[in-house]
Amino acid sequence: MIKRGMKPGVWLILAAFVLMLAGCGSNSGSAADPKSADSGAAAETSNREAAQQVELTISAAASMTDALQEIQQAYEAEHANVKLNFNFGASGALQQQIEQGAPADLFLSAAVKNMKALEDKQLIDSSHEKDLLANELVAVVNAKEPAQVSGMEDLKGTGLKKIAIGIPESVPAGNYAKEALTNAKLWDTLQPKLVQAKDVRQVLQYVETGNADAGFVYKTDALTSDQVKVAFTVDPSAYTPVVYPVGIVKATKHSQEAVDFYEYLQTDSALDIFKKYGFSVPQQG
Structure with missing residues (x-):
């Protein structure tokens, strides 16, 4: 009931203020939203795990x-x-x-x-x-157009133009290959044919793509590719154990x-x- 002398605008402001106080009172007594609490805990756990x-x-x-x-x-x-x-x-x-x-x-x-x-x-x-x-060292050739290689001596054949090995100074497979070729007295003979690669996987890639007719890789590398086949296994006594x-x-x-x-x-x-x-x-x- 509006009292005489009180402007309607003032009454509306007072009514709104009373309603606001009532709302605050009811919220202060209510329980926290369990879903909101769970979400907060989950976020905290996630952040802690990420930090750790x-x-x-x-x-x-x-x-x-x-x-x-x-x-x-x-x-x-x-x-x-x-x-x-x-x-x-x-x-x-x-x-x-x-x-x-x-x-x-x-x-x-x-x-x-x-x-x-x-x-x-x-x-x-x-x-x-x-x-x-x-591991062990093997010689691989391209599976689709394989060079005729069955042993170390075959690497001297005129049908093989390029033979890939890892850089002996930094690639262990290349160093093992150099050891084996040296022991077979082929290292110097094959120098014009040798193509050096940055690692054993690049040797494999050279043979896969036909950029080399043969290459020395580990047995494990040969097994990862169906684009090459093992021509022969290098005599284990010809190089340091891998x-x-x-x-x-x-x-x-x-x-x-x-x-x-x-x-x-x-x-x-x-x-x-x-x-x-x-x-x-x-x-x-």
């Missing part, structure tokens, strides 16, 4: 690419807080990167000498370094996570994946 996620950088020989990519899927599925980032390349080049301070938590080399060089410079934790895998060591880089900022992945690589689950891709476990002792 660790990224490990693993420098690994190019010949391990396929096996490690499968291992990555399995490992990350079991360890949601860890993201694996791989830096694949020639072992010699990766060694140099680590020497120059490039970020890396673990190193997987295709040759013992590259790991030992880093150990000697105290860049690898010697208490977390182990010979993990073994051993892949793994080690933790001392400069890692994620010691526990690095140790966890280092140990995982030695489990049956991981080794079974490596074996599927043609690797074997080296003889110990």
Whole structure:
């Protein structure tokens, strides 16, 4: 009821103010929205997990690419807080990167000498370094138009114009190939035919595309491609055994996570994946 003398506009303002106070009073007594609380808790948990996620950088020989990519899927599925980032390349080049301070938590080399060089410079934790895998050297030719090659001596044939190998100074597979060719007294003879590649996967690509008639790769690389076929397996006694060591880089900022992945690589689950891709476990002792 509007009192005499009170303007209608003033009354409306007072009424609105009373209603606002009533609304505030009723809200202050009500319970918080459970859905809103759940959403807030979930967001907080998600943010906490994201903040705790660790990224490990693993420098690994190019010949391990396929096996490690499968291992990555399995490992990350079991360890949601860890993201694996791989830096694949020639072992010699990766060694140099680590020497120059490039970020890396673990190193997987295709040759013992590259790991030992880093150990000697105290860049690898010697208490977390182990010979993990073994491999073997083969000669491959193009599957569609294969060169007639069944042994080392056939590489001298006039039908072969180009033979691909990894750069011996930085690519272990290339160094093993040089060893085998030297022992067969063919290294000097074949110099005009040799085409050098930055890593073993590039050797494979040269043969796949016909840019080389033959090439020296690991057995594991040959198994990854249906565009090449193995011409022959190189005599294992003609070159240093192919051993892949793994080690933790001392400069890692994620010691526990690095140790966890280092140990995982030695489990049956991981080794079974490596074996599927043609690797074997080296003889110990």
